[in-house]
Amino acid sequence: MGAKPWLQHYPAEVPPTYDYPQQHLAQFLVDSAQRFPEQTALDFMGAKTSYRTLLDKTYRFANALRNLGVQQGDRVAIMLPNCPQAVIAYYGVMLIGGVVVMTNPLYMPREVEYQLRDSGARVIVTLDLLVDRVNKAMEQHPLDYTIVARVQDELSFPKNMLYPLKAKKDGTAVKVNYNERIISFKEMIKKFQPVPYMAPIDTENELALIQYTGGTTGFAKGVMLTHRNLIANTVQTHLWFYRYRVGKERYLAALPFFHVFGMTVLLNQAISLGGTLILLPRFEINQVLKTIDRERPTVFPGAPTMYVAIINHPEVGKYDLSSIQVCISGAAPLPLEVQNRFEELSGGKLIEGYGLTEASPVTHANNIWEKRKNGSIGIPFPDTEAMIVQPDTLEEVPLGEVGELAVKGPQVMKGYWNRPEETFKCLHNGWLLTGDLGKMDEDGFFYILDRRKDIIIAGGYNIYPREVEEVLFEFPGVEEAIVAGIFDPYRGETVKAFIVAQSGVKLNEAELKKFCKERLAAYKVPKVYEFRDSLPKTMAGKVLRRRLIEEEQAKSDKEQK
Known part of the structure; x- marks a missing residue:
């Protein structure tokens, strides 16, 4: 790895290398609370x-955890949507040197059980609505x-009074039977004083987070991220967003914090800059458009499907989106048509950015x-090296040729939790093999063609889904x-397109094919071609290609029977 042609395209304000603070991740919150109470x-x-109240509650939560016997290095699961308790729990666990295990609130009992048992988490923070699901998941273990948060506990009057009534009307109201093992989040933090506490840690090596990958093939793997990993990536995003205004940015937090993209570009970045998380x-x-219009966010990271929903909303013209200054799109390829509109x-x-x-x-x-x-996908971040390699030999391929993207930098994980063989397969002398096929041009700009496992091989030809999808997005009404x-x-594989039409539009297969x-x-x-009302997605807005393939496989198996 010699020349870094991308450096010539760095703005003058962005340093190619930086001295990242050797600190505790929760220091971001402590510092912002001191500067902007x-x-x-x-x-x-x-x-x-x-910020003063947030830090106060976070210290209370940290002290309550210590009282329960949670120690440095213990794993604590957080299974919450974006709400104040998710932020308090996240930084509270970090303060005592615990390891956060972010868990998707949409997970079913089998998925919850696997993640909690694999990580060894003995404590979970979750919603009252999800307590039964957690209990069912952990019946045998x-x-x-179980620390129980309620949405209404963080709402202001009169919403805090109306929320339970609405839940009762909707049939979503639940009664939690509290006992010595099932504890109220609200009552728990009331009992403890906001005495400052921050466990001494080795930022380079001690874990802040075990984040599970999607598990599209087999079981999900726990990615071990240290305090340094998360701090470095948060600071790298600051450096890239060099026009930020400390204490003044407003972040629209629609991406879930339990997804690592939302955690870094929203939660950690906003808190470290003294910003406001909406x-x-x-x-x-509809709620997103009303919120943008009313709350005037300046930063809105998201997934392409979020921007697709906005530009295709029939009444988007009624809303003022002009406060938004910067959006970084991740989790999936961003179609050019969507970006322009x-x-x-x-x-x-x-x-468009890229990460994993x-x-x-x-x-x-x-x-x-x-x-x-x-x-x-742009160019590598500060202190980040990247190259395109032959997956088998790890040799760099000639400029412009397709190979696997490999990356190296302070944000790269320590490895997979309890999976040394899997770690060995993808980490080589600090280089991370991403599993994504791509190429680099003469300017050092990188292009992702697709996941290695998503490539379509039809009649011996390699077909990259992204290239086909870009064309489909250009067709009016898609x-x-x-x-x-x-x-x-005959061909081994063939290409199938799953299409969602814009509201009120009827698409014609023959015209699409001709296009x-x-x-x-x-x-x-x-x-x-299959026309659908919607596509299966994760909560982060990423379309689940694998689920569509599994559906097709199930259909094929049924037909063969």
């Missing part, structure tokens, strides 16, 4: 929490403690205000599109 840290459906428990398009509507910058859980997660991004390239390889007795034929080599043109 009365600044709003969290805005949760109108209920505002200042009861937890030491918390949304889930992405609901969103920038027209908001007047802000929407750039194993890198905390961001490694590349396009410049926000300087040179960027369409279809590219709101969402994803392609996958399905079994074909693709004019823009793609014949072997890349989708042979099968």
